[in-house]
Amino acid sequence: MNEFEKNIISKRNDAVDSGVGFAVSFGFFAVMFIIATVFKFIG
Secondary structure, X not given: OOHHXXXXXXXXXXXXXXXXXXXXXXXXXXXXXXHHHHHHHHO
């Protein structure tokens, strides 16, 4: 085992972290799309 496998700082599940990261990035791009669509309808 290497040094990082011995000293585990966070014991959280990686699937939860990647799910949260995906949801945040998806939400950001969805908001950008909605704002662009609103500007298109206004213009």
